[in-house]
Every structure is written in C-alpha cells, then in structure tokens.
Amino acid sequence: MSPRVVAIIQARMSSSRLPGKVLLDIAGEPMLARVVARTSRAGFVHQVLVATTTDASDDPVAARCDSMGIPFTRGSLDDVLDRYYQAASQAKAEIVVRITADCPVIDPVLIDDCVNTLLDGSFDFTCNRLPPPFTRTYPIGLDTEVCTFAALEKAWNEAKETFIYEGVSLVTENRSLSTGTSQRGFRIAQLHHAPDYGHMRWTVDTPEDLEFMRQVYSRFDGRDDFTWQEV
Numbered sequence: 001m002s003p004r005v006v007a008i009i010q011a012r013m014s015s016s017r018l019p020g021k022v023l024l025d026i027a028g029e030p031m032l033a034r035v036v037a038r039t040s041r042a043g044f045v046h047q048v049l050v051a052t053t054t055d056a057s058d059d060p061v062a063a064r065c066d067s068m069g070i071p072f073t074r075g076s077l078d079d080v081l082d083r084y085y086q087a088a089s090q091a092k093a094e095i096v097v098r099i100t101a102d103c104p105v106i107d108p109v110l111i112d113d114c115v116n117t118l119l120d121g122s123f124d125f126t127c128n129r130l131p132p133p134f135t136r137t138y139p140i141g142l143d144t145e146v147c148t149f150a151a152l153e154k155a156w157n158e159a160k161e162t163f164i165y166e167g168v169s170l171v172t173e174n175r176s177l178s179t180g181t182s183q184r185g186f187r188i189a190q191l192h193h194a195p196d197y198g199h200m201r202w203t204v205d206t207p208e209d210l211e212f213m214r215q216v217y218s219r220f221d222g223r224d225d226f227t228w229q230e231v
Contacts, residue, residue, distance in 0.1 A: 141202030
C-alpha cells in the first residue's frame with residue numbers, strides 16, 4: 001500500500017507587502033482556491049488541506065475554507081514548523097507536501113515529481129528549491145517541498161528551525177538532481193531543470209505580482225489546468 005501523502009498549504013492574511021493576498025481574486029476565484037485546485041490534481045496526493053493560524057486576522061481564511069468545503073487546521077502564527085507538524089499529525093500524513101498559498105500556478109506534475117523522487121530514492125526530503133546560497137532552476141512560485149512525517153517529527157522534536165543542507169550534483173539528461181545529507185542526517189534531493197528558469201517570478205507578494213498572475217490566467221480562456229511549461 002502506498003504511503004498517505006497529504007499536501008498542506010500554508011495561508012495567512014498578514015502579508016506585509018500585500019495584506020489579505022491569499023483571498024484576492026484571480027479570474028473569479030480567490031487565489032487560495034486556485035492553489036488548492038491545482039495542488040489537488042497531483043496524482044500522488046491523497047488529501048489537500050490548508051494550515052492557517054489561530055490569530056483573529058485569519059478568521060476570514062478559515063471562513064472561506066469552510067464555505068468552499070476545503071479541510072483546514074489552525075495553529076501557531078509564528079511557529080510555522082509547529083503548524084505543519086500539528087496539521088500533518090491530525091491528517092495522519094506519512095508523506096507531507098509543503099505548498100504556500102501565494103503560488104497560483106503551482107504545478108501538480110512537479111508536485112508528483114518531488115513525491116516520486118522521495119519515494120524512489122528513499123529520501124527524507126525532496127524539493128525543487130533551497131534557500132541561498134543554493135541555486136534554483138524552476139521559477140519562483142513553483143516551490144514544492146516534500147518530506148516524510150518521520151523527518152518532520154524529528155525536526156519538530158529537535159530543532160524547530162530552518163534545515164541547513166549540503167549537497168552535490170548528479171546530472172541526468174536535461175534535469176539534474178542534487179543529493180546529499182543535511183547537518184541533521186536527513187537524506188535530501190533537489191530537482192533542477194535545464195534550461196534554467198530560476199530568474200522568473202510567478203509568486204504573489206506585490207500588487208504587480210498579482211496583476212501578472214491575473215494576466216496569466218486571462219490568456220487561458222477559462223482553463224485552470226494549464227502546465228507551468230505553458231505559462
């Protein structure tokens with residue numbers, strides 16, 4: 001039996017640059033609904049839920065999830081690791097996919113690639129981006145992280161801080177996979193793509209980002225199942 005894969009989308013209203021962005025409209029739907037719909041198309045994902053916070057400012061997120069029938073949990077505003085751990089525990093996840101609610105063109109095939117890489121390679125953590133000084137080759141806004149629940153629980157128990165990774169590159173065809181071991185002993189893999197599109201910005205942090213995403217959606221004649229390559 002395949003392990004239970006749960007995608008957890010973190011969402012909160014208190015963005016400093018674009019407050020309330022996760023519920024702003026993109027082609028007739030709130031951005032959060034776009035992210036949920038696209039994440040739900042990933043073949044390996046058994047459940048998608050939203051992890052928002054217990055802060056009163058996030059009551060609208062909880063209310064919108066409730067009205068749309070989207071499962072959600074509420075946790076710490078500041079401790080995102082704890083929020084994910086509690087959400088994953090409640091959902092009985094064996095594999096956890098981390099997505100953020102400001103990525104309205106998140107790609108289900110890429111999510112599946114990250115999950116499949118983790119399962120096939122017996123990794124603890126896979127992703128398509130890591131923070132500097134590491135490089136990225138997928139556009140900002142396709143960020144996907146996958147980990148085992150055991151790794152998440154270990155991090156929650158021992159650290160509650162950002163992972164630090166060390167890796168080396170293994171190149172295959174037009175895609176490369178950086179693999180290595182973190183300072184805490186996690187086996188990690190980062191997916192790369194050639195050509196390098198890491199300079200492209202497809203996330204929503206500013207009014208200009210939001211307008212760009214609205215323009216993207218307007219070009220697909222009502223479709224919302226377009227791929228990142230089509231974008």
